[in-house]
Amino acid sequence: MADSRIFGQTYEMIGKSMDISSRRHNLITGNIANIDTIGYTPSDIDFQSALKRAMTEPEPDNLDKTNEKHLPGNIDGSTGQMNSMDSEDVDIYHLNSVNIDTEMMNLMENNIKFRSTAEMLLRKMTILNYAIDEGGK
Template sequence: MPDARIIGKTIQDLVRSLDISRKRQGLISGNLANIETPDYHAKDLDFRESLQKAMQGGSKDLSRTHSKHYNVMEGSSPEITTAAKAGVDIDQEMANLAENNLMYRSSVESLLRKFALIKYAINEGGK
């Protein structure tokens, strides 16, 4: 992630939030695609718990050739849970889909507002 002194920790946390939403969307889509698959166990992740871990977690270094390169593996990977009983509850999956959409849209809106503040500071700061 970029240096927190430049763009702030808020943006880093919002990027993590978007990444978790993307991963959860994939799980929900997979569950819906396998709705008629016998013995399929639905998968999900707890958004809040995953975000909390990502915000507190350390970083896992890849081989970086320069200390200024972004660390793309920062934070911990979300823990995926599998349902105990086989089958997919379409009502639950649709509720999960709506919740995930709301979380994603909230994060995007917050990120846009943060960038607007930075743009305002850049444009108006020199006057």
């Protein structure tokens, strides 16, 4: 679909951006879920570098399966690199490095990025629909 004149690279970029936001959401909620786990190190994805890497790396044409029951495609989330980071503000009542304020801020930031990307996709589809309807004749 990247060669299509109708869709171009915009749809590909929007799709990959939403995929990365979804993976980041899962990581952040996992960090929040493990807030009481002793020794847990929070993980996160650097959105900009993951998107840049996803746009420059070619997608594989096919994947080798070692068993016919294996699922097709790249569903393991290898596009985003996970980075563990230690928080400087460790709660004295918890013996881990998950800071709820930092995680909630990351969650809100990621939500805003995802929703604005979804809005861009909706507007692109509206423009395409308008063009298909020949300008509302």
